[in-house]
Amino acid sequence: MKKILCGCMAGVLLLCSGCGAAYSGDRQGMPMQSVDTAMGTIVSQTIYSKTENNKITSDIHGIIRDLETNTLSVRLDTSELYEVNEGIGQQKEVMLSEELAEYLEQCLAVSEASEGAFDITVGEVVRLWNIDNWAGAEALNDYVLPDEEAIYKGLEQSGYEKLQLDEKCLSASVEMQLDLGAVGKGIALDRLKEYLEGCEEVSGAVISVGGSVLTYGVKADGAPWRVAVVNPVDTSKSLGYLELQGQWCISTSGDYERFVEINGVRYHHIIDPDTGYPADSGLRSVTILSRDGLLSDALSTACFILGQEKGQELAEAYDAEAMFVNQDGTVAMTEGMRRCVHLYD
Ligand code: AMP
Ligand code: MG
Numbered sequence: 001m002k003k004i005l006c007g008c009m010a011g012v013l014l015l016c017s018g019c020g021a022a023y024s025g026d027r028q029g030m031p032m033q034s035v036d037t038a039m040g041t042i043v044s045q046t047i048y049s050k051t052e053n054n055k056i057t058s059d060i061h062g063i064i065r066d067l068e069t070n071t072l073s074v075r076l077d078t079s080e081l082y083e084v085n086e087g088i089g090q091q092k093e094v095m096l097s098e099e100l101a102e103y104l105e106q107c108l109a110v111s112e113a114s115e116g117a118f119d120i121t122v123g124e125v126v127r128l129w130n131i132d133n134w135a136g137a138e139a140l141n142d143y144v145l146p147d148e149e150a151i152y153k154g155l156e157q158s159g160y161e162k163l164q165l166d167e168k169c170l171s172a173s174v175e176m177q178l179d180l181g182a183v184g185k186g187i188a189l190d191r192l193k194e195y196l197e198g199c200e201e202v203s204g205a206v207i208s209v210g211g212s213v214l215t216y217g218v219k220a221d222g223a224p225w226r227v228a229v230v231n232p233v234d235t236s237k238s239l240g241y242l243e244l245q246g247q248w249c250i251s252t253s254g255d256y257e258r259f260v261e262i263n264g265v266r267y268h269h270i271i272d273p274d275t276g277y278p279a280d281s282g283l284r285s286v287t288i289l290s291r292d293g294l295l296s297d298a299l300s301t302a303c304f305i306l307g308q309e310k311g312q313e314l315a316e317a318y319d320a321e322a323m324f325v326n327q328d329g330t331v332a333m334t335e336g337m338r339r340c341v342h343l344y345d
Contacts, residue, residue, distance in 0.1 A: 018317060030220075031046045032049060033046050039185060043064055044208040045057060045060055046233050047202060049199075060195070066187045067148075067184070067293045078166050085228055088170060088176055088177075090274045102157065106298070108120075108163070109182070114314055116160060118182065118298055119158065120160070120180055121158040121159055131259060182253075184293070185297055186251055187247065189207070189293030192207055193216060194215050206225055211252045212251040212297055213249070215227065215247060216247050216248055218246070224245050227242045229241065241342055243342060249288050249291065249301040250296060252287045252298040253285060253300040254286075270305060272305050283311075285325045286300050286324050289337060290321075295320065299320050303322055331343065
């Protein structure tokens with residue numbers, strides 16, 4: 001008998017920014033707080049502003065929704081990526097917007113640096129597994145594992161070397177599908193950072209989009225930002241927290257974020273492009289710290305697939321800091337990460 005369990009953990013990095021109260025009218029050190037959903041996950045924001053301006057919180061939600069609806073979604077036919085997939089799905093040449101061309105260029109560079117562990121061309125295999133749709137679903141008995149033949153075919157339709165990006169012109173040598181699920185939240189952080197830089201009244205902010213968090217500026221009392229790291233063994237708890245000053249992007253990839261479990265075997269949402277199956281590199285989660293949102297998100301996915309040793313080399317090559325939680329519960333990290341992490345006993 002098949003026994004199914006599933007999970008969908010949206011707030012991978014819980015915030016403990018030490019600002020629990022909602023706005024009460026006194027702007028002295030009192031942040032505006034708001035929680036909403038976008039990109040299939042929870043978006044929470046804490047904004048320190050000189051004036052009470054609800055437009056800021058609604059602008060922030062608008063930016064994330066816009067990005068999803070108009071650019072990154074693989075499901076909504078309003079997005080540029082949807083249109084791109086229709087084109088390269090038929091091996092047609094596609095002209096990209098400057099913005100999407102830039103994202104793809106950065107993604108392809110991470111593919112090369114990670115020797116294909118990170119690969120946005122695994123769209124067809126991701127679609128076959130369909131974990132993002134099933135994780136958290138209530139009626140699970142209908143979930144069917146993809147068959148080996150289909151996965152093999154899906155792998156033939158992927159491979160970043162088969163994708164050509166010439167300035168804004170994109171083409172592929174096979175009919176393939178792109179998936180930017182591994183970088184969407186990080187890209188959102190980059191956009192939000194740009195927006196906040198243009199908001200004079202904002203002195204500090206911490207915004208989490210699912211497993212990716214942006215810290216920006218300073219808190220009213222000058223205390224550092226604290227970003228908690230979920231304990232993959234017990235996701236109701238945190239392992240500890242990062243203490244940070246100023247602007248940072250923190251992304252976590254983990255096997256507890258989105259998964260289905262069948263007869264005790266967990267099938268999660270991060271695919272190893274070598275096998276077509278959920279990555280099994282001995283890790284439960286990877287947390288990356290970088291100034292750049294897209295990079296922190298891409299690297300957390302890449303490092304999760306590569307495993308601790310190669311993942312650490314990749315993070316260091318990008319001047320990013322990394323923390324790895326192994327399957328046996330042990331934690332390893334880069335030197336820079338050690339300087340800002342506080343782990344609970
Ligand atoms: P993240 O949670 O940031 O690690 O991203 C996981 C998401 O990225 C999945 O839900 C897929 O949409 C996509 N994905 C899965 N495997 C890969 C891969 N090997 N390279 C790039 N994207 C992937
Ligand atoms: Mg990622």
